Amino acid sequence: MRHESEASMRVYLGFTRAILSVAPVGPLAPARGTEAEIAAGLAVYRNNVRAAYLRALHDAFPVTARLVGDEFFRYLAHEYFHAHPPKSPLVARYGDALPAFIESFAPVSGLPYLADVARLEIAWLEAYRAAEARPLSPEQVSDIIGGDPENARITLHPSLRLLSSPYAVHSIWSHNREKNAAVLKLPPEGECVLIARPQEEVRTIVLSGDVFAALQSLARGERLEEALDSAMKISGNSSLAEVIQVIVTAGVIVAAAISD
């Protein structure tokens, strides 16, 4: 870093503080003009910065915003901004800490599922932006692993995200994403969700607990046999054929091999 004169240091430090402060403070960085002009100029910058982050959060979390209403979401975003001053030029990822913030934010404690809905929205965005890969067809998978499926290792699609929640997070999310005005009859059980973008569109699928556990095992790099063991711990009726069928149909296998 080059030598910094006192005057220009005050611009960077003082102006940054003046923008971030919760309530408007004096300009902190010396500017020309009348007091009213300087206050107005500072107000424009403060508004611009807050509006840009509100927009970024609203774009990333449309369902979360719908669940609490736009006005309350603005308040939530404002509180989040002051609790988590932005650090990264990847503005689209600014909300990555929002679910954890929601969990600790008392005014929404009456909506215990809200944080998981926000997590689902993050997973959706990650899948949307993930690298491309071509899924294998059911025939290709069966040609590769058909002889010895237990010992097969699977490479999953880079866009695959897995989310389980004690709440019916997918039902809540999809109902509100479609802006369905009817009252949602909330399923009493939690939901396990697969989120992936095998081709153009992000798809979301609610999985049974055993298939979900098998996928988590495969995502850790384990063999299909171990994945089936994980599934059996959830449901004694799990079968390898069913596990394979669900994940092949979901389009999330991009490579497979029989391990030695």
Place this chain on the structure above:
Amino acid sequence: MTAHDCILPSSIGVGLKAPHYKAAISGKHALDFFEIHAENFMTDGGPPQRWLTGFASQYPISVHGVCLSIGGRDDLDPEHLDRLARLVERYEPALVSEHLAWSADGGVFLNDLLPPPLTAESLARVADHVDQIQTRLGRRILIENPSQYLDWACSDIPEPEFLNALVRRTGCGLLFDANNVFVSASNIGFDAGAYVDAIDAAAVGEIHLAGHAIDHYDNVVIRVDNHGDHVCAEVLALYARFIRRAGVRPTLIEWDTNIPSFETLEAEVRQAKLVMTAAQSPGGAHAA
């Protein structure tokens, strides 16, 4: 190398927005090129890359960065520069540009284009940053004049002089934003026409036109560069003034908030084309 690595000086394009993708890629319009905000396309894959691949195969593309914080006192974010470099390598755009502005300080990222102090000290640092970017990308970039709502007391170099010096030191080009000149001139009080006459016209590789809002804070009127309206007559007059002096340049209409219909955007382009043609022709001195 794509087939569209060059933009003719008389080209007029628009900033590409998602609601217009389908109409824009159909080819049923008179637009010559498209500009993207680099940060919106810094994904590994997905629809953003698929769309951009489609556009880049048919039109020249201009990549406009908004987050490198060239005017900041922090070092450039090397990861972010890498992300920009990957995008530029992948699409080989006809133009690459950034701003004379800062958005990061002390690790905080403010996501706005804030004006730097205009001093010899900051000129040296901005020049270092531009050198670093041009070296990393292996090409010349254009630097855009920012819109301003505050005038730092320590600034002692007029902005056009600062930008011209930056051109001499780094070999960069300039992106002349006529709306930003008008907005800044109104807000902090300088002569917009004299500014247009002072910038190093030979270095200008692109022109931006946009609309702005007029806000009131108590008794203070501020023009806010929100890219949310038609290009106003005063800005078109500055545009014509530049062309009369220096000839035509690739021109871009920016409309980023309150995004209008594609047809409205096409009408803005037609209007800019009329001003461009009139200012070019003999006697054009009074056309705009």
